[in-house]
Amino acid sequence: MSIKEDVKKIAGEARAASFAMSRADSESKNRILAEMASALESNSAAIVTANETDLAAGRAKGLSEAMLDRLMLDEKRIRGIATSIMEVVALPDPVGEVTRMWQRPNGLTVGKMRIPLGVIGIIYESRPNVTADAAALCLKAGNAVVLRGGSEAFNSNMAIASILKGVISENDLPPAALSLIPFVEREAVTEMLKQEEFIDLVIPRGGESLIRFVSESSRIPVIKHYKGVCHVYVDEGADTEMAENIIVNAKTARPGVCNALETLLVHRGIAGEFVPRIARTLAAMNVELRGDEEFCALAPSAHHAEESDWGAEYLDLILACRVVGDMDAAIDHINRFGSMHTEAIVTSDYSRSRRFIREVNSSCVMVNASTRFADGNQLGLGAEIGISTTKLHSFGPMGVEDLTTTKFIVYGDGQVRKST
């Protein structure tokens, strides 16, 4: 068999297995997931051994310490993976939920019922925990899953996937409901992305280059997660202490993540009071400020921003800053330079809080809260399968429900259609 044929076979078997998965009830799915969690813990020695092979190869290849750390699994980390699976067990099962139901004049009852998407492809990079985390979410939502991990973690991923598959077989469900593509060659990914007949959705988890490669090569719909250029707008009359806390949290708590603050917009009416204060605070925390002229006049420590600073995703202790005439100017700036990820307003004004929520169409829009809350877990979705920065199907953080779709269900008493 060639890579091409093998990948097609895996995808075809996943499609066949998806029918059985879609019929599995919540109790069965939760039992399987719980057994997966304990099987990983009780087989941790085998996983660690496989992981050591990967680590040795990684060291020989000269991977950075940070990369090796991402790759490393020990008993404690395996326990962490098991705990994550148990958190998925605790989530409500979205499948079968009737989200709405209505009556038609002819007596038909029509509803929409959640069903699994079918087969989900997950393409990820070096962290082997994704093998279990992503698989658990896909299975919980009644899907089959085809995994393709990074080559550095090949042996670790194979060890984890084989344990998980074993649990599925023991529970009389088709083991093809979970597959890991057993090839390190890139050709395996491009073949996987051609299986539009069998795979319903592909979710790439990794850096921008992986996401671009996947979405440009795929015939299957892809959930894209591009940049997070998040804005905080400080409104006239805002509580300045609250604004400062939110900005400090959003910019400095974890500057390297997509929900970190990248651009600060300050209303002209509060700039004289607020800009010197926030500039002092951020400078003391080693944040480099890049302001427009008006901002720099009030904060002499700030550098002058270039046009390229608007819309920049620094992922670092750098903040673009601008003084704006009013909220509409702030919204225009966000629409022009933002990435539709997350924006927050700090305000005390009722009417503007309503307008900001209504008129800013980023995936998360917040009033008086840190942009750092743009995260599936923080928003209450439970575990997160990814974040979508495009609007089709899902927009923003995605939980288990986003791995489903809805079908129409129709209950009749023999109705036929008279009109054409």
Added chain:
Amino acid sequence: MSIKEDVKKIAGEARAASFAMSRADSESKNRILAEMASALESNSAAIVTANETDLAAGRAKGLSEAMLDRLMLDEKRIRGIATSIMEVVALPDPVGEVTRMWQRPNGLTVGKMRIPLGVIGIIYESRPNVTADAAALCLKAGNAVVLRGGSEAFNSNMAIASILKGVISENDLPPAALSLIPFVEREAVTEMLKQEEFIDLVIPRGGESLIRFVSESSRIPVIKHYKGVCHVYVDEGADTEMAENIIVNAKTARPGVCNALETLLVHRGIAGEFVPRIARTLAAMNVELRGDEEFCALAPSAHHAEESDWGAEYLDLILACRVVGDMDAAIDHINRFGSMHTEAIVTSDYSRSRRFIREVNSSCVMVNASTRFADGNQLGLGAEIGISTTKLHSFGPMGVEDLTTTKFIVYGDGQVRKST
């Protein structure tokens, strides 16, 4: 300017206009739509003149009478278009609806709010009424729309679009919220499909070759509407008169449409009674039956089915027929040969009605009702923008709500995130 530059410009201006459209309130949108309806009626002479140019060119090109009829507009048909727009006015506005809201332990209130998708591209074939119908639905949902109609209807479409654009300008919204690509060249379509920066979704309306071309050439997500291979399964103990009525309606009322019945599955326990009856009835209505061996033994008038009859979309007075051992065999047949469009069970059994609804994951699953109800209007969505036969974003008939997505909205009192 070249086609390439012009198409890009149109798409970019549509994106800019989409921000204003997304903020328009329901009253404004409904007023504009109502004015569009009356503007079309009061300018019907100009539309008819443009249409006559298209008809003359069509006749010279040797278009069939059926094609010419599809293309033709007269005062009555224009009144019909205006009426359709008024039906869109009457629909509830989906934008701004908060579909859910919940509290987080830290006091944040989190919700999901419907927002427009942004810019919708519609690519369609010969019927000029789509110019107005599709535009009205997109605008109602707060989107900008870029239209690309068939070359045969070029002058009719331009006349209609220019009247509609005029109404938008008069109402202080950017006329770029509605554009028609003014080129008949195919290059204009391929350029349009490259504008993923500006267009959020493309909906092709037309035959399978158009849909394939669009979905294979597009960098923008496409809603696909492929085959409708609809099944009716007659269960043991079903009301045979009801089954007959449903089958006759589903097969013969309009055999050329996607929700027409293509394959009949009959439970073995009722076959001896039901097959001769339905075979007689359908033969009298000139329906050609293609049965498996068991079916043919009970219905001598039936032809023997070939393997290619399972899964065939005849769109004609032909019906594939099979006797099955039980409902599971029927579901297996549907999963193997169906197109996930619409399936119905005729049954008197409570438990099997529940199982069929739950276990068949086609876009419309029905109990004791004709497959012909798989239609946005019949299901109660109001006007239909299309039917999706794939599961991402929407599955099945799509109404105005399917032209929206949801964003997260978060209300806080200064919360910051403590964990990492």
